[in-house]
Amino acid sequence: MELWDVYDINRSKTDRTWVRGIELAPGDFHLVIHVCIFNSNGKMLIQQRQSFKESWPNLWDLTAGGSATAGDTSQTAAQRELYEEIGLKLDFQHIRPHLTINFENGFDDIYLIQEDVQLHTLTLQYEEVQNVKWASKEEILTMIKKKEFLPYYESLIHLLFDCRNNRGTIQR
Numbered sequence: 001m002e003l004w005d006v007y008d009i010n011r012s013k014t015d016r017t018w019v020r021g022i023e024l025a026p027g028d029f030h031l032v033i034h035v036c037i038f039n040s041n042g043k044m045l046i047q048q049r050q051s052f053k054e055s056w057p058n059l060w061d062l063t064a065g066g067s068a069t070a071g072d073t074s075q076t077a078a079q080r081e082l083y084e085e086i087g088l089k090l091d092f093q094h095i096r097p098h099l100t101i102n103f104e105n106g107f108d109d110i111y112l113i114q115e116d117v118q119l120h121t122l123t124l125q126y127e128e129v130q131n132v133k134w135a136s137k138e139e140i141l142t143m144i145k146k147k148e149f150l151p152y153y154e155s156l157i158h159l160l161f162d163c164r165n166n167r168g169t170i171q172r
Contacts (some may be wrong), residue, residue: 003070004030011107017070029106033078033097034065037088038164039116043134046149047086050130060135060149062160064088074109086132087123090115098163112164137161 002020005013007029037045045063064085068077075092097109143149
């Protein structure tokens with residue numbers, strides 16, 4: 001049983017927790033994180049979900065992601081999910097998410113990290129991940145069209161690649 005902290009509309013913790021899998025009450029929200037690792041060649045590290053996953057089996061996805069559990073901050077959730085899913089240890093203590101996207105039941109913090117990772121050094125979590133590889137923006141967009149990648153908005157993929165080396169909304 002996984003517990004989530006419950007947040008209000010202003011993203012303040014409410015001192016309540018919720019059991020994963022049970023629908024949140026109206027006005028209650030939870031925190032999700034995604035981590036996108038980019039290498040110096042401008043490619044994103046992507047993962048292929050296990051064939052036996054309940055949601056989106058065999059599809060490719062961003063580097064790592066998941067729900068923050070009770071007691072997590074956004075940073076500790078990002079650090080934990082990245083380590084659990086692909087065995088990559090990074091310190092998120094002084095890293096802020098590049099983007100936060102609000103969805104119906106919560107907040108999705110998206111971290112964009114530049115790190116040249118050697119794939120052979122990663123330890124994939126058997127229950128979650130069957131494969132990893134580097135992919136360009138064009139490769140990911142093609143995979144989305146072929147239904148091999150989670151059906152993210154193409155504009156989101158463009159935004160992730162556009163924002164990976166910058167913060168804010170103004171080109172510098």
